[in-house]
Amino acid sequence: IVGSIDLGTSSSGPNPPTAFAEYADTLSNSAYMHPVKFRNLEFMQDGNFKLVPKGYSYVGYGKGSNEQLSNPYGVAEVDNYVDYFEAGSGLPILPNYTQLWELGYSLTIKSTYANISSINSYLAYSKANISAPAVVYLSKTERVVFEGWQGNGQGSYSGNSTNATVYMGSNITETALWQKQYFLNATTPYGSLTGGGWYDSGTYAAINVSQKIVPVAAGVRAVFKGWSDGSTNQNTTLYIGAPSNITAEWQLQYLINSTSQYGKVTGTGWYDANSIATIGINITNVTTGPKSRMSFYGWTNGNRNSSFSIKASAPIFLTATFVPQYLVDFVTEDEYGNPITVQYLNIDGTNITNESYIDSNKTYSISYAEYKGVQLSSNYRFSVSSPQTIYVKLPVYNLVMHASSVFGTPINATVYAKFKNGTAATYHLGNNGTITIYDVPYGYVQATFSYFGISQNEFAENGMPLNITMFTPSLLFIIIAGILIIFAVGKISAVIKSKGAKASKHNQ
Numbered sequence: 001i002v003g004s005i006d007l008g009t010s011s012s013g014p015n016p017p018t019a020f021a022e023y024a025d026t027l028s029n030s031a032y033m034h035p036v037k038f039r040n041l042e043f044m045q046d047g048n049f050k051l052v053p054k055g056y057s058y059v060g061y062g063k064g065s066n067e068q069l070s071n072p073y074g075v076a077e078v079d080n081y082v083d084y085f086e087a088g089s090g091l092p093i094l095p096n097y098t099q100l101w102e103l104g105y106s107l108t109i110k111s112t113y114a115n116i117s118s119i120n121s122y123l124a125y126s127k128a129n130i131s132a133p134a135v136v137y138l139s140k141t142e143r144v145v146f147e148g149w150q151g152n153g154q155g156s157y158s159g160n161s162t163n164a165t166v167y168m169g170s171n172i173t174e175t176a177l178w179q180k181q182y183f184l185n186a187t188t189p190y191g192s193l194t195g196g197g198w199y200d201s202g203t204y205a206a207i208n209v210s211q212k213i214v215p216v217a218a219g220v221r222a223v224f225k226g227w228s229d230g231s232t233n234q235n236t237t238l239y240i241g242a243p244s245n246i247t248a249e250w251q252l253q254y255l256i257n258s259t260s261q262y263g264k265v266t267g268t269g270w271y272d273a274n275s276i277a278t279i280g281i282n283i284t285n286v287t288t289g290p291k292s293r294m295s296f297y298g299w300t301n302g303n304r305n306s307s308f309s310i311k312a313s314a315p316i317f318l319t320a321t322f323v324p325q326y327l328v329d330f331v332t333e334d335e336y337g338n339p340i341t342v343q344y345l346n347i348d349g350t351n352i353t354n355e356s357y358i359d360s361n362k363t364y365s366i367s368y369a370e371y372k373g374v375q376l377s378s379n380y381r382f383s384v385s386s387p388q389t390i391y392v393k394l395p396v397y398n399l400v401m402h403a404s405s406v407f408g409t410p411i412n413a414t415v416y417a418k419f420k421n422g423t424a425a426t427y428h429l430g431n432n433g434t435i436t437i438y439d440v441p442y443g444y445v446q447a448t449f450s451y452f453g454i455s456q457n458e459f460a461e462n463g464m465p466l467n468i469t470m471f472t473p474s475l476l477f478i479i480i481a482g483i484l485i486i487f488a489v490g491k492i493s494a495v496i497k498s499k500g501a502k503a504s505k506h507n508q
Contacts, residue, residue, distance in 0.1 A: 035088030037078060050169060051083055053103040053124035057094045077101060105153075105168040111176035113144050122168040125155075131163045132176050141185070141243030143198065144178040151175075182240050188248035190214040190222040199240040208235045209248050219255040219315025221270065224248065254312045260320035262286045262294060271312035280307035281320050285357075291327035291387035293357060296320060325357040329389045332369060334396035335463060340439055343370040345392070358384050369394050373421035374441035397443030397463035401427070402434040403451070406469055410434065413451040413470060420444040 041052040057075040061067045074091030078084045082101045103124040111117050113136045122128050130149065137143045148160035151174050155167030166172055184205050186196030191214040195207030212224040212234055226232035228247040238246060252273040258265040263283035271277045284296040284306050298304040300319045310316065332342045332354070344351040346367045347358075358364065363383045368375040369392070376394045384390075403413040410433025418424040420441050429435050437445075444461040451470050460466045 032072065032089035033087075035086045035091060037084070037086040039078070039081070039084040041083055048169075050125065051103055055083065055085060055100040057098045057100055058096045059093060060096075075100065105171045107166065107168065108171075108173045109176070110173065111178075113138075113178055114176070116176065124168055126168050128166050128168055128172075129163065130157065130166060130174050134162055136178070139243075141183040142180070143183075144180050145198075147177040147179050149174050150177055182243045184238065184240060185243075185245045186247075187245075188250075190216065190248075190250050191224075193248060201240060203240050204237045205240055205244075206235065206237050207246060214250070216252070217315075219257070219317070221253050221255075222250040223253055225251050254315050256310070256312060256316045256318070258299075258318040258320070260322075262296075262322055263320070265320065273312060275312050276309050277312050277316075278307065278309045279318065285325075286322070288324070293325050294322040295325040295357060295359070297323045297359070324360045326360055326384050326387045328356060328358045328384055328387070330354045330356070331389060331391045332371075333391060333393050334398075334439055335393065336398070337393070338439075340371065340394065340396055342376075342394070345369050346375075360385050366392060371396065372439075372441055373423075376441055395442050395462070396439050399437040399440040399443050399445055399460065399463075400434065400465040401429065401437070401445075401447060402465065402467045403429050403449055403470055404433055404467075406471070411451055411470055413449045416448040416450070418446045 041055070042049040043052055044050075059071060059073050059075065061071065072089050072093070073087065074089075074093040075085060075087045076091045076094075077100050078086055082103050085100055104121045105124055106119055106121050107128050107130075108119045109117055109130060111132065114133050116132055120128075132146050132149075134146050135143055136146075146160075146162055149157050149164060151158045151166065151172065153172035154169035156172045156174060157164040157166050166174065180201045181198045182201055183198055184196050184207075186193055186205075186207050188209060191210050193207060193209045195205055199205050207227070209224055214222045214224075216222055224234060226249050227236055228245070228249060229236075229238065238244060253270045254273060255270055256268055256277045256279065258268045258279050260281055263281045263286070265279070265281050267277055267279040279299070281296060286294045288294055296306055298321055299308075300321065301310075301316070303310075330345055330352075332340050332345070334340050342354070344353060346352075346369070347364050348367065351370075361383065363381060366378040366380040366382075368377050370376075371394065376396065378392060378394060380392050382390055401415055401417075403411040403415075405411055410431065411429065412431055412433060413429050415427045415429060415435070416424065417427060417437070427435050427437070442461050443463040445459070445466070447458045447460070447466055449456045449458065449468055449470060454471055456468055456470055458466050458468055
């Protein structure tokens with residue numbers, strides 16, 4: 001007979017719930033209770049029915065029972081099933097409070113990463129702690145970030161806490177949820193940027209450089225040109241599907257700054273490294289007086305051209321320099337102080353005209369003068385501090401050629417003359433036997449004098465006159481006549497001597 005019992009209270013209080021198996025109102029032991037099976041015992045807690053976690057055996061006498069009677073009742077588990085037992089006669093009589101079963105549940109943890117997957121058993125309604133790392137690095141550029149637990153079962157936990165507690169009210173499965181992330185390595189050699197770091201796979205990263213122009217040093221700056229992925233925007237986005245690298249690309253620029261006290265300078269500004277800049281100034285001379293001016297001299301880097309090109313390989317700071325100049329009238333003279341006109345004067349390698357502006361307070365040397373195709377050497381040195389006239393004496397001479405006979409009489413000889421510049425001319429000395437050729441460079445001449453088939457070569461320079469004495473036909477006639485007279489006188493003397501000798505012999 002199976003019945004029910006009223007414990008007399010709505011709550012067991014501190015006492016565990018009890019299951020009763022009895023044969024009621026038994027006054028003798030002539031009838032025995034056949035085995036009665038129990039299973040799935042539950043109790044209510046917090047509004048929920050829960051399986052009884054532990055079962056203990058107790059055999060005793062009910063109220064009013066004859067304790068002198070034998071008590072052949074026992075309790076046993078049914079095939080070792082949890083929360084499944086029987087009570088009645090003929091069953092083993094176990095010591096009271098022998099544990100028949102202990103209800104337990106399994107906690108299964110599933111995780112793709114972090115090596116935290118496990119299956120463990122816990123006592124029913126006990127507490128179990130679960131834990132996962134916040135980040136698991138798969139490589140230097142790939143990781144997974146813990147997003148939370150997905151729990152299944154009574155007392156399970158679902159949430160994003162890395163450390164949590166579950167209550168084993170049933171078999172529980174906790175699945176760790178992970179988000180894969182990739183590292184975006186965003187770098188810049190200049191300035192600063194934002195947007196580098198870890199990103200969830202499949203998302204977009206926003207990258208930004210803080211400024212487009214970054215000062216690097218005095219006269220040096222970097223200008224943002226774009227990104228290594230081809231984007232030219234200061235702000236760009238990048239899809240994150242794998243570990244990525246992106247670099248801000250810059251153009252280094254140098255400042256070329258040119259200034260001048262006079263005129264306007266062109267070509268100043270910022271230039272890309274190794275590009276070519278053309279620097280210039282729009283004026284080279286500034287009049288300061290009737291015969292004075294400020295003249296462009298050059299740039300502080302040594303370049304003397306008013307416009308020039310330069311490679312931008314470093315910051316360049318230039319200033320156009322000007323020097324005072326005065327108008328100088330060069331008067332060239334021959335050796336006798338007579339003015340002559342030269343083609344040009346060469347002053348320290350520069351050819352100038354007779355009237356030129358000259359830098360002040362500087363010593364110059366006149367190297368030579370071009371005159372009649374001949375470079376006339378000069379060692380004249382000068383400096384100027386005001387407009388002036390400078391007299392330059394040059395080795396130019398008046399060449400005198402004279403021919404005479406041995407008797408000193410002038411001869412109208414013909415002269416073929418070749419000069420320093422390679423030119424040649426023929427002259428006739430005239431009745432006075434003399435000719436003057438004016439302004440001969442160096443007084444240089446190679447001359448051939450000719451007279452009645454007789455020629456004579458002569459040379460002169462440095463103002464030396466050519467005075468030659470020539471044999472003339474009359475002189476030759478006189479010489480021949482003299483020789484004949486001498487010969488005739490000799491012959492007559494010989495005849496006289498011969499006749500005198502014969503007369504003497506005859507007298508004898």
